[in-house]
Each structure stands twice: as structure tokens, then as C-alpha cells.
Amino acid sequence: MLSATGESAAERVYREVKGQILTNQILGGELISEGDIATECDVSRTPVREAFLRLEAEGWMRLYPKRGALVVPVADREARDVVQARILLEEHAVRTLAGDPTGRADLAARLERNLAAHRAADPADIAEFARIDAEFHQLIVTAGDNPLLADFFVSLGERHRRMTTTSVRRDDTVAARILADHRELLTAVADGDSDAYAAALAAHLASVHDLGPRT
Incomplete structure (x- = not known):
């Protein structure tokens, strides 16, 4: 039918x-x-x-x-693997843009619009919140101008969205934390500071997804 x-x-x-x-x-x-x-x-x-x-x-x-x-629940190993892959892809994209002021400015403008949409979203609409969150990070990887890596990042998107909705539902402070962290990440992109971006991203993902140190 x-x-x-x-x-x-x-x-x-x-x-x-x-x-x-x-x-x-x-x-x-x-x-x-x-x-x-x-x-x-x-x-x-x-x-x-x-x-x-x-x-x-x-x-x-x-x-x-x-x-x-x-x-099937999101296993700790799966969450860690997704986070590790995301860090590698995003860090590569930001390092690629570090020497391109025009590209950084264009990306920063796109991220500003995304962040404005994120702040305007209905906090109760967790699915939409997670979609905009995934878009923020996808914009960064796409700006790295490597279509193969960008396509791979898209393949992680569904797991990313599920992990985000899980985290936001688990802790009602996570949404505000994501918005604050995205502002910090945006600043690092605009400044071309790839080391600051990498450190902020690792801390952001570990905090949002409650990934403590391995034991």
C-alpha cells in the first residue's frame, strides 16, 4: 500500500x-x-x-x-566511539580553516544563525533541539571542505541526535550547558584557535554525554 x-x-x-x-x-x-x-x-x-x-x-x-x-540502548562503548570520531572530524575541520580568515568568518556567521535558532527553539521540543545541535556540528565539519569526512559525519548524525535527546531528557540543565558550550566553540572557530576548539569540544562532549574517565 x-x-x-x-x-x-x-x-x-x-x-x-x-x-x-x-x-x-x-x-x-x-x-x-x-x-x-x-x-x-x-x-x-x-x-x-x-x-x-x-x-x-x-x-x-x-x-x-x-x-x-x-x-537497543546506547552502550557506553558506542557513546565513546561516536564522541571520539566526532572530535577527530571536527578538530580536523577547524585546523583546516585556521589559515583561512574568510572561511572562518563565513562559518562563524553560519554558526551565529544556528545559535540564534537554538536559543529561540521551544525547550520542550527536545527533538528539534537535538536537530539544531547536530546541525551546528555538521556546519563545522562541512566547512572543512572534505566531502568524504563530511559524509561520514552525516552517518554519525542519527546516533548523535539520539545521544543528545537522551542527555537532555536525563538532566534539565544540559540544554543550557550546550548553548553555553556552543558559544565557546564558536569563539574558538572565529579566532582560528584550533587547540582551544579541540579542548573545548572534548570537555563539551564528555560533560553533555556524561562520559567520565575510563576505569
Whole structure:
């Protein structure tokens, strides 16, 4: 069955369930059933099963016959790996721009607009807050003018958004901390201070995502 937009029922269920996982409307560790999702999306179980298989293949859930689908939580190792990859990509981009005053000024202007939109966003709309947060960092990597690295960063975006929504829901002080940290990161970009950026980014991500030292 196709929707008015040409989207299949399985594609629609996949998009809706994945969206709920990324924004923590469905929490990691939660067991959901085909029947409940079929009712919620007003479809038969067949497209739900197809969507679940796709989500399992992407690592978002594990299927248990006759029991349902377990939404896979964000593991500590996964969070650390995502953060480490982000630090490498963003630091590279900022170092690339360090000797390009025009490029830095253009990026700083884009980041100012992003930060203004972030401050204007409804604090209760955590999904939108996380989207704008991801955009801030994507702007930086894209400005590094390496399409391969920028595309790889996009592939981390969904995990980034999920981690951010988890952190904001866990601690109501995190949103304000993100905005303050983004101002510090923006200043380092504008100044062309890649060392200050790298240090601020590492501290920002460790604090926001509650990643203490390895033991």
C-alpha cells in the first residue's frame, strides 16, 4: 500500500518508529510489539514486520519471536566511539580553516544563525533541539571542505541526535550547558584557535554525554 506521497506502509512505519527511537519517545531497553505498532500506525502487521527487520539490520533493535522487538540502548562503548570520531572530524575541520580568515568568518556567521535558532527553539521540543545541535556540528565539519569526512559525519548524525535527546531528557540543565558550550566553540572557530576548539569540544562532549574517565 502506498501513501499519497508514494511512500509504502513499511517505509512509513520504519520512518516513524526510527524517529521515536532517535528522540527517545521509545526508550532503549523497551520491548515493543508488532501489534501495538500496527495499531498505532493503522497498518497490518506485515509492513511492521518489514520495518522491524530493517531496523534490526541497522542495529536499532533486536527481534525476539513471539515476544517483540527490544530497542537497543546506547552502550557506553558506542557513546565513546561516536564522541571520539566526532572530535577527530571536527578538530580536523577547524585546523583546516585556521589559515583561512574568510572561511572562518563565513562559518562563524553560519554558526551565529544556528545559535540564534537554538536559543529561540521551544525547550520542550527536545527533538528539534537535538536537530539544531547536530546541525551546528555538521556546519563545522562541512566547512572543512572534505566531502568524504563530511559524509561520514552525516552517518554519525542519527546516533548523535539520539545521544543528545537522551542527555537532555536525563538532566534539565544540559540544554543550557550546550548553548553555553556552543558559544565557546564558536569563539574558538572565529579566532582560528584550533587547540582551544579541540579542548573545548572534548570537555563539551564528555560533560553533555556524561562520559567520565575510563576505569
